[in-house]
Amino acid sequence: MTAVVTTALAVIGTLLGATVTGVFQHLAAGRTERAAARARSRQDALDAVADLVAADSAHRQALRMRLEAKLSGTATDAELFELRTASHITRAATKRPYALVRLLVPDPGVKAAADAMITATYDMVDARTPDELDTAQKRSRTAHDHFIDTAAEFFDTER
Template sequence: MLTTLVTAALTIVATLLGAIVSGRFQERAAERQVRVTHGETIRRDRLEAVTALACAASDHRRALWMRGDAVLKGASADRIETLRGESHTTRSAVTRPLVALHVLIEDPNVRDAADRMITLTYAIRQAVPTAAAGTDRETAKQRLTEAREAAKVAHDDFVNTAARYLSLAMPTSTPHPAPEEPTR
């Protein structure tokens, strides 16, 4: 009888320990999955901030170029005013992704590249009044073109810097082996 009780007690203890260990493994697997999901979400948000900022800066650069070009070509006041309104809209569109980038990405290289891109994009506007002030059109067009080119280079630098950062921040995973082709 004692042997039966000892066997039953050991069976109960083993079952309980098995359940505890199994529960702990499941808990750890769930925690791991939450961490992976959180990491993927942060990475996706960072990529979205970088992409949105790069697109907004490109749109603003284009709007400023069109505005400056219209001034240089002596477009009507209504046309210049319309382009001015568009450039204000595109500048406003830069703010949100720039803030998101600064909140989501702490890397100083990415932040510096973003700030440089935005500064040089905004600097295009400084080339526009020189054309309106009666300077030589060719000189004014050259300044406008140089400002745009500097902003484009800064844009490419930002994209490359952000790509390097995001590729380093990307979680490493083991690639899934490709299924083998069936032999006929």
């Protein structure tokens, strides 16, 4: 009789050990998957920020070239058309990363800084003189730098 009890206890212990091990493995796998998903989300958000920074810089440069040509009065209609087309392309290139920043970065400060940066760059088109253009470009660069600083702070505290 003792052999049967001993065997039964050994089998029950083995089954309980396997069950506990399985539960712990399942929990560990879930934690690993969640950590990987957080890392992917963080990287996607970082990529969106970097893409928006690059797109904003390209758009600011295209606007600068277009508006300098327009304000100088020396550009031909064909040149102005080409520069306007280029600035429309760069503006369109800001849309996707801007939307991704708005969707992927939960921080309201980063979103507000992105809004301010995009607005400041778009507002360059309102310049009517070279001095106004210089001032508008400085505002755009300042907003650009503020966006980078705000995003960097968010990602530093998110770790």
